[in-house]
Amino acid sequence: MTAQRIESIDELKRLSNRLRIDIVRMIGAAGSGHPGGSLSEVELLAALYFRVLHHDPARPDWPDRDRFILSKGHGVPALYAVLAAAGYIDAALLPTLRKLDSPLQGHPDRRMLPILEASTGSLGQGISIGIGMALAAKLDNKDFHTFVMVGDGEIQEGQNWEAAMFASAHKLNNLTVILDNNKQQLDDWTEKIVRVEPLSEKFRAFGWNAVDIDGHNFAQVIPALEQARANMSERPTAIIASTVKGKGVSFMENNVKWHGVAPKPEEVEAAVKELEAKFA
Amino acid sequence: MTTISTKFEMKMGVATREAYGQALAELGRTNPSLIVLDADLAKSTFSATFAKEFPDRFFSVGIAEANMVGIAGGLALAGKLPFASSFAVFLCDKGYDQLRMCAAYPHVNAKFVGSHGGISIGEDGPSQQSVEDFALACALPGFTVLCPADEFSTRALVKQMAELVGPCYMRTGRAKAPIIYSAADTFQIGRAKLHGIGRDVAIVACGFEVGYALQAQAQLQEEGIAARVLDMHTLKPLDHEAIALAASECGAIVTAEEHLLDGGLGSRVARSAAMSRPVPIEFVGINNTYSESATPEQLMEKYGLAAPYIVEAAKKVVKRK
Numbered sequence: 386m387t388a389q390r391i392e393s394i395d396e397l398k399r400l401s402n403r404l405r406i407d408i409v410r411m412i413g414a415a416g417s418g419h420p421g422g423s424l425s426e427v428e429l430l431a432a433l434y435f436r437v438l439h440h441d442p443a444r445p446d447w448p449d450r451d452r453f454i455l456s457k458g459h460g461v462p463a464l465y466a467v468l469a470a471a472g473y474i475d476a477a478l479l480p481t482l483r484k485l486d487s488p489l490q491g492h493p494d495r496r497m498l499p500i501l502e503a504s505t506g507s508l509g510q511g512i513s514i515g516i517g518m519a520l521a522a523k524l525d526n527k528d529f530h531t532f533v534m535v536g537d538g539e540i541q542e543g544q545n546w547e548a549a550m551f552a553s554a555h556k557l558n559n560l561t562v563i564l565d566n567n568k569q570q571l572d573d574w575t576e577k578i579v580r581v582e583p584l585s586e587k588f589r590a591f592g593w594n595a596v597d598i599d600g601h602n603f604a605q606v607i608p609a610l611e612q613a614r615a616n617m618s619e620r621p622t623a624i625i626a627s628t629v630k631g632k633g634v635s636f637m638e639n640n641v642k643w644h645g646v647a648p649k650p651e652e653v654e655a656a657v658k659e660l661e662a663k664f665a
Numbered sequence: 666m667t668t669i670s671t672k673f674e675m676k677m678g679v680a681t682r683e684a685y686g687q688a689l690a691e692l693g694r695t696n697p698s699l700i701v702l703d704a705d706l707a708k709s710t711f712s713a714t715f716a717k718e719f720p721d722r723f724f725s726v727g728i729a730e731a732n733m734v735g736i737a738g739g740l741a742l743a744g745k746l747p748f749a750s751s752f753a754v755f756l757c758d759k760g761y762d763q764l765r766m767c768a769a770y771p772h773v774n775a776k777f778v779g780s781h782g783g784i785s786i787g788e789d790g791p792s793q794q795s796v797e798d799f800a801l802a803c804a805l806p807g808f809t810v811l812c813p814a815d816e817f818s819t820r821a822l823v824k825q826m827a828e829l830v831g832p833c834y835m836r837t838g839r840a841k842a843p844i845i846y847s848a849a850d851t852f853q854i855g856r857a858k859l860h861g862i863g864r865d866v867a868i869v870a871c872g873f874e875v876g877y878a879l880q881a882q883a884q885l886q887e888e889g890i891a892a893r894v895l896d897m898h899t900l901k902p903l904d905h906e907a908i909a910l911a912a913s914e915c916g917a918i919v920t921a922e923e924h925l926l927d928g929g930l931g932s933r934v935a936r937s938a939a940m941s942r943p944v945p946i947e948f949v950g951i952n953n954t955y956s957e958s959a960t961p962e963q964l965m966e967k968y969g970l971a972a973p974y975i976v977e978a979a980k981k982v983v984k985r986k
Contacts, residue, residue, distance in 0.1 A: 452743075
C-alpha cells in the first residue's frame with residue numbers, strides 16, 4: 386500500500402519547492418534550527434513518502450508499514466514538512482517547531498509525536514535502531530522495509546560501522562541506508578574535518594550494495610529507492626545521495642554558515658520569494 | 666517473609682549471572698517475543714543458556730556494545746522484548762549514549778543486564794570491574810534498576826522485569842553468590858526484602874553485599890546490637906517506605922554496596938532518608954578509586970567491603986544517634 390502516490394515528476398518538484406518554503410518559514414519562526422541539512426534532503430524525503438514507502442497516513446500504526454528513521458535528527462524540519470504534506474500532521478503545527486508543548490521538537494521525539502519511528506538527535510545511532518526493526522521483520526516473516534537516513538558528517542561516528550558489519554553479516558536486505566551526502570558538517574566541509582569518502586566503496590567493503598546518485602534528481606532518486614525497497618539480494622543497500630547543503634536558497638547553498646543558524650525575518654522573506662519564483 | 670538470622674552461614678549457590686541465564690531460557694519457553702542479544706560474552710553473561718535452547722532468537726552483535734543497545738531499542742520499537750547482555754562496565758559505559766537515546770528517552774520496553782558487576786570479579790582487574798553502573802543506570806529517567814543478591818531473587822526478578830513495561834537495567838555478579846533465599850520466597854520490584862526486626866541499626870545492602878550484611882547482623886547481635894537488614898534489590902524506584910520505616914524505628918542506617926560511594930545505593934538511600942526522617946548514615950562502598958587485580962576475597966577486604974567493615978560502620982553510626 387502506498388498512500389498519496391504522486392506520479393508526475395513535475396508535481397514532485399513543485400511539492401519539493403513547497404516543502405522548502407515550509408522549512409525556511411518553520412526555522413525562521415523557531416529562531417533556531419538547521420536549514421542547510423533540512424534543505425538538502427527534501428527530494429529524498431518527498432520520493433520516500435510519495436512514491437516508495439508502503440504506508441498509510443490514515444493508519445500510522447499499521448504494523449506492516451515501512452519504517453523511516455531520520456538518524457540525522459537535526460534535519461527534522463524537512464521531515465515535519467513532508468509528514469504534514471502527506472497528511473500525518475496538521476500543517477498548522479509547523480510554525481510551532483521548537484516551541485513549548487509542541488509535538489514538533491527540535492529533534493525527532495516520539496514521546497511527543499508517536500508517528501515518528503524513533504527519537505534521534507545523538508548522531509550515529511539510527512542504523513542500529515533500523516537493524517532492530519529489520520531483524521524484527523525477518524523474525525516475524527513480514528516484508529516491511531526499513532529506511533534510515535544518515536548524514537555524511539554523521540558517518541564519522543564509529544557505531545555506524547559496527548552496524549554496517551552486523552547488517553551485512555545478517556543479510557538484512559530489508560534495510561536501506563540513505564546517505565545525504567551534502568559534504569558539510571557544522572564546523573566546515575566534511576573533507577576538511579575528517580574525510581569520509583570514498584563512501585560507496587566503504588559500504589561495499591562492509592558487504593552492502595551501494596549506489597551513487599544525485600540526491601536532487603528524481604529520475605535517479607526514485608529508481609534507487611524503489612530498487613532498494615525491492616532488494617532481493619542478500620545484502621543491505623546504501624544509497625549515497627550527492628546533495629547540496631541549503632539547496633534551493635541561493636544564499637544558503639554550500640555555505641557552512643547555514644548548517645545550524647536560523648534565517649532572520651528578512652532572510653526568510655528573501656528565501657521564500659526566491660523559492661516562490663521558481664514555480665511562478 | 667521476615668527471617669531473623671542469628672547466624673548467617675555463607676553457603677554458596679550459583680552466581681547471579683548463571684541464574685539470569687536460566688531465567689532467560691525459562692522465559693523463552695513461554696514468551697516468543699523474547700529476543701536475546703549479547704556482545705561476544707554470552708558464555709560469561711550466561712545468555713548462552715538461552716542461545717543454546719533458542720538459537721533463532723539469539724543474536725551476537727560481536728564486540729560492539731553501542732550497536733547492541735541501539736538494536737535492542739529498534740527491536741523494542743518493533744514489538745519485541747529484547748534482553749541485551751554484556752559485562753556491566755561495557756554495557757553501561759560504552760553503551761551509555763545509546764541507553765539514553767534508544768531506551769530511556771523514548772521509554773522503550775528493552776531490558777539490559779550487565780554481568781561482572783563490582784570488584785568481586787577479581788583477577789581481571791579494574792578495566793572489567795563495573796563500579797559506576799548503578800550511578801549511570803539510575804541517572805536514566807524512567808529506568809528500573811535492579812541488583813539481586815542470590816540466585817533465587819535473580820530468577821524471580823528477571824521474570825518480573827520481563828513483565829514490567831519500560832526500560833530496565835539489572836546487574837549480575839560473576840562470583841558464586843551466597844544462598845539467601847529459597848524458591849518459596851517472593852519478590853516485588855521496588856519493595857525491599859526485610860531480614861530481622863532489630864531496632865538499633867538498619868543495614869541497607871544490595872547484591873553481593875547482602876550476604877556480608879547478614880554476616881554483620883549476626884556478629885552485631887553477639888555484641889548486643891540488634892540490626893535489621895534490608896535487601897534493596899531495587900535501586901530504582903527505591904523503596905522509600907522501607908527506608909522511612911527503618912529510619913524511624915532504628916534511628917541509624919548503614920548502606921553497603923559493591924559500587925563507588927558516589928551515585929549508588931548509599932547516595933540514593935541518603936537522599937531518601939533526608940526527605941523523610943534524617944538520621945545518621947554510614948556508607949560502605951568503594952571510596953573514589955578503581956580497584957586492582959587480586960582474588961575476590963582479597964579485594965573485598967582491601968577495598969573495605971567485607972562483613973567486618975559493615976560491623977564497624979554499624980557501631981560508628983549507632984554512636985552517632
